[in-house]
Amino acid sequence: MTIVFSSIFGQDPKVFAVFLFSGMTAFNLFSASILISSTTFMEHEGLITKVYIPKIILPLTVCFSALLDSILVFIALLIIMFILGSPVTMTLLVLPLSFLLLFIFSIGLALLSALATIFYRDLQQIIPYGLQALFFLSPILYPKKNFSDPLMSFIMDINPISVYVDLFRGPIFESRIPDLSSYTLGLAYAIISITVGTIIFSKFKHLIIYKV
Amino acid sequence: MAHIKIQNLSLSFKKNILIRSTLKESVFRIFTKENNNYKIKALQDINTQINSGEKVGIIGSNGAGKSTLLKAICNIYEYYDGDIQIVGDIAPLLEIGAGFVPDLTGRENIKLNCAILGLKKKAIEQLEGEIISFSGLSDFIDEPVKTYSSGMYMRLAFTIASSISPEILILDEVFAGGDKEFIEKARNRIEKVINKANILILVSHDLSLINQYCTRVIWMDKGRIVADGLPNIIIDRYMNNDI
Numbered sequence: 001m002t003i004v005f006s007s008i009f010g011q012d013p014k015v016f017a018v019f020l021f022s023g024m025t026a027f028n029l030f031s032a033s034i035l036i037s038s039t040t041f042m043e044h045e046g047l048i049t050k051v052y053i054p055k056i057i058l059p060l061t062v063c064f065s066a067l068l069d070s071i072l073v074f075i076a077l078l079i080i081m082f083i084l085g086s087p088v089t090m091t092l093l094v095l096p097l098s099f100l101l102l103f104i105f106s107i108g109l110a111l112l113s114a115l116a117t118i119f120y121r122d123l124q125q126i127i128p129y130g131l132q133a134l135f136f137l138s139p140i141l142y143p144k145k146n147f148s149d150p151l152m153s154f155i156m157d158i159n160p161i162s163v164y165v166d167l168f169r170g171p172i173f174e175s176r177i178p179d180l181s182s183y184t185l186g187l188a189y190a191i192i193s194i195t196v197g198t199i200i201f202s203k204f205k206h207l208i209i210y211k212v
Numbered sequence: 213m214a215h216i217k218i219q220n221l222s223l224s225f226k227k228n229i230l231i232r233s234t235l236k237e238s239v240f241r242i243f244t245k246e247n248n249n250y251k252i253k254a255l256q257d258i259n260t261q262i263n264s265g266e267k268v269g270i271i272g273s274n275g276a277g278k279s280t281l282l283k284a285i286c287n288i289y290e291y292y293d294g295d296i297q298i299v300g301d302i303a304p305l306l307e308i309g310a311g312f313v314p315d316l317t318g319r320e321n322i323k324l325n326c327a328i329l330g331l332k333k334k335a336i337e338q339l340e341g342e343i344i345s346f347s348g349l350s351d352f353i354d355e356p357v358k359t360y361s362s363g364m365y366m367r368l369a370f371t372i373a374s375s376i377s378p379e380i381l382i383l384d385e386v387f388a389g390g391d392k393e394f395i396e397k398a399r400n401r402i403e404k405v406i407n408k409a410n411i412l413i414l415v416s417h418d419l420s421l422i423n424q425y426c427t428r429v430i431w432m433d434k435g436r437i438v439a440d441g442l443p444n445i446i447i448d449r450y451m452n453n454d455i
Contacts, residue, residue, distance in 0.1 A: 122234040
């Protein structure tokens with residue numbers, strides 16, 4: 001992927017690799033949380049219909065394991081950066097905050113995804129395509145500034161994923177601390193997502209047992 | 213002391229909630245105006261009190277609401293009318309092996325299941341060796357559970373389920389599967405757990421089992437309690453179908 005796209009975009013593969021992976025780390029944490037949560041209740045049907053456990057635990061475990069995965073991926077990325085000779089700077093120290101914000105954002109949506117697939121089974125098939133569309137609507141494969149079209153740059157601007165990609169790509173790839181506006185937006189999206197997610201989840205959680 | 217008090221408990225399943233719907237169907241339903249809003253009444257007006265020291269057997273034909281009642285007591289159905297008060301720690305044995313993960317090894321499943329049943333880490337470590345030796349699976353305990361035969365699976369599940377000793381013990385058709393020798397061992401073991409428990413609620417179609425362990429029998433039919441009293445009297449009436 002790195003080699004193909006770096007030649008398409010006419011960039012040095014070594015530089016592009018770090019560019020791409022820094023964005024992918026962020027996106028994979030998000031998409032894994034949403035995708036695996038969407039099937040978690042069905043997979044553990046035997047458990048939740050036989051023993052009482054707080055329902056929120058299942059999507060939460062999914063999110064935590066996605067977080068762990070993405071931290072491991074990030075460590076692999078660090079090793080690749082050393083090998084490729086990219087600059088590794090102190091700006092990486094702000095990354096835990098980026099992970100935290102994205103993690104909170106993902107939990108909220110993962111709760112909704114877990115709940116929604118209980119009520120509408122066919123969402124399980126739709127969610128992967130939605131995530132793929134989101135992937136291409138986010139500046140992961142290409143930098144934001146490639147777009148001059150106002151509609152596209154508007155989409156990139158309001159897309160929460162692009163904010164989080166910036167929070168990851170800034171420290172990792174560009175060796176800079178992300179702007180305060182990115183942090184503010186990231187925090188706002190995270191709070192909205194987790195609030196809406198938990199409110200809706202707690203409103204409908206008692207119906208889960210009847211629907212699995 | 214432990215006790216359970218159930219007042220005016222009713223539980224019904226709405227048909228439109230029970231259906232596994234899809235987005236596609238929901239869109240179509242707007243146009244077809246199908247109306248399937250009827251309810252299935254699983255439990256109706258259950259009033260009963262189970263006091264400390266009582267061993268209660270629940271009998272009734274299939275679909276009488278026995279398991280639904282147990283699930284309501286175990287808080288699995290969180291959505292009902294009426295009131296259930298429970299004092300004492302409760303551990304359901306609703307269906308043994310419910311929380312097994314096929315890819316994990318026997319040992320890992322022991323830890324996971326004990327944790328689900330509410331045991332602390334220290335207690336699990338103490339129990340682990342005993343569970344392995346009783347189930348007789350020490351040669352296979354580090355193999356994934358999916359490689360077990362169904363008998364081995366059942367042995368492990370039963371041993372885990374019966375190694376906890378809660379104040380309120382709930383059993384739903386526990387003796388099924390396993391070879392003759394193991395069933396013999398299992399009976400002795402479950403007797404110990406039953407004797408330790410403060411309250412026992414046992415659902416079974418095996419009337420001799422109920423007669424043996426219970427001091428009180430509740431007969432349920434179509435979601436209602438139809439009779440409640442001493443085991444031999446209620447079982448006699450149940451055999452003669454005398455409501």
